[in-house]
Amino acid sequence: MQIEFEMTDDIMIVNLDGELDHHYSSVIREEIDKTIDTFHTKHLIFNFEKVSFMDSSGIGVIMGRYNKISQLGGKLLITGCSEYIDRILEMAGIYTIATRMKNVADSIALIEGDNIEKGAKSENEQ
Amino acid sequence: MNNNDKDNIQNKMKLQFSNRSENESFARVAVAAFIAPLDPTVEELTEIKTAVSEAVSNAIIHAYGENENEMVTVECLIEKDRRVVIIVTDNGIGIEDVELAREPLYTSKPDEERSGMGFTVMESFMDKLEVESTPGVGTRVIMIKKLDLAYEF
Numbered sequence: 440m441q442i443e444f445e446m447t448d449d450i451m452i453v454n455l456d457g458e459l460d461h462h463y464s465s466v467i468r469e470e471i472d473k474t475i476d477t478f479h480t481k482h483l484i485f486n487f488e489k490v491s492f493m494d495s496s497g498i499g500v501i502m503g504r505y506n507k508i509s510q511l512g513g514k515l516l517i518t519g520c521s522e523y524i525d526r527i528l529e530m531a532g533i534y535t536i537a538t539r540m541k542n543v544a545d546s547i548a549l550i551e552g553d554n555i556e557k558g559a560k561s562e563n564e565q
Numbered sequence: 566m567n568n569n570d571k572d573n574i575q576n577k578m579k580l581q582f583s584n585r586s587e588n589e590s591f592a593r594v595a596v597a598a599f600i601a602p603l604d605p606t607v608e609e610l611t612e613i614k615t616a617v618s619e620a621v622s623n624a625i626i627h628a629y630g631e632n633e634n635e636m637v638t639v640e641c642l643i644e645k646d647r648r649v650v651i652i653v654t655d656n657g658i659g660i661e662d663v664e665l666a667r668e669p670l671y672t673s674k675p676d677e678e679r680s681g682m683g684f685t686v687m688e689s690f691m692d693k694l695e696v697e698s699t700p701g702v703g704t705r706v707i708m709i710k711k712l713d714l715a716y717e718f
Contacts, residue, residue, distance in 0.1 A: 461622040462586035468678070492593075492611070494618040498680035523611050530689060531670070531682045 442467055444474050449481035449513075450550055452543060458492035464500050471504055481513040484546045485537075488519030497524070498531040505536045514538070514553070516546040576602075576643040584625050584635040584655075592639050593617040599641050600649055604715045612690035613649065613710060619683040620653035620706045627673065628657025628704055647712040651691075652705060659700035667696065 440457035453471055457463075474480070483504055487493070505515045515537040520528065528534065540546040578599050582588045593614040600613065621637060629635040635657065642650040660666045666673070667688070672681035688694045693709040 458590060460586075460589050460618050461626065462589050492614065492618075494615050494622065495680045495682040495686050496622065498682055499678040502680060503678040523608065523615075526689075527615070527682070527686060530685060531680055 440467065442470055446478055446480070447547060449479070450484060450547060451475065451478060451480040451482070452484045452486055452546075454486045454489070456489040459490055459497045459500070460492070460494050461496040464496040468500050468503060471500075472507065475504075475507060481508070481511055482516070482550045483508050483513065484516045484518060484540075484543060484550075486519045486543055487517065487521070487524055490519075490521075490524060493524050493527060495527065495531070498527065498533060501528070501533055501537065502531075509536075514550055516540050516549065518542055518546050573644040573648075574642050575645065577641065579638065579640045581636050581638045583633055584629045584631070584637055585633050586622075586625055586631070588637070589618050589621050589625065592621045592637075596639065596641050596651060600643065600712075603643065603647055603649070603712055605712050609710070609712055613651070616687045616690045616708050616710075617651060617653070619687050620651070620708065623683050623706070624653060624655040624657065624704070626679075628655040628659070630658070647714070649710050649712060651708045651710075653708075654703065654705045656703040659702055659704055660696070660698040661700050663696045663698050667694075 440455065440459055440463040443454040445452040445454065451474065459467065485501065508515055517537045518540040540549065580592065580595055582591060596617050597610055597614050621639065624637045625631060638654040640652040644650060665671055667684040669685040670681040672679040687708055691708040691710045695707040696704065698704040
């Protein structure tokens with residue numbers, strides 16, 4: 440399992456590549472948390488496009504990161520899941536805490552759209 | 566197992582490996598390779614691999630508390646009519662309340678970001694799941710899946 444991060448402003452895209460099981464989940468978890476802390480990331484996008492295998496350990500990784508991100512008011516988005524990874528995530532009710540997106544570009548647009556709305560609101564308030 | 570069951574078995578294998586988490590991938594790939602001659606669909610193969618991964622992870626994390634000196638056993642039987650039987654056995658701590666353990670989202674280790682979905686995934690990806698456990702003796706997980714008929718072109 441390989442992991443790659445992409446940053447845009449307060450959004451971090453986590454690109455996962457390979458097989459996500461209990462063995463790799465602890466490393467993945469640590470790497471993501473370290474990177475969130477280093478870059479003061481607010482929003483997280485999980486990109487599963489290149490994940491060829493995932494068992495229920497992936498659910499734990501997502502739930503844990505949601506707890507971290509949501510404390511700071513951040514959003515968690517998930518994209519690129521195969522039909523069967525989707526089934527596992529649905530079983531665990533992950534889509535009640537995370538938003539399922541078609542692709543990374545839409546995910547960024549959704550978060551930025553929210554930011555603009557909030558920005559407009561605070562301008563009005565002033 | 567009665568004689569009738571024995572007659573049904575067309576092929577079988579038994580693997581034993583150290584209780585190390587890197588063997589989770591070894592176990593699921595080995596089972597996938599063993600059933601490959603049945604020409605399962607990609608979906609069936611993925612479901613079986615996931616179920617094996619869940620059962621082996623349970624042995625490693627829960628039965629043996631990640632003690633690498635212990636051994637996990639995986640058996641796979643191919644029976645008549647494309648029935649695949651997978652048996653994962655450990656000699657670990659056992660499960661006090663199997664019914665509770667099988668409930669979705671139940672975890673005995675809530676501090677460790679465990680999803681509690683292992684048995685639920687096994688149940689939904691296989692046709693049948695049996696869990697036999699004796700506290701202090703060990704656990705045996707039996708999973709059965711009947712593969713769809715292969716199409717001949």
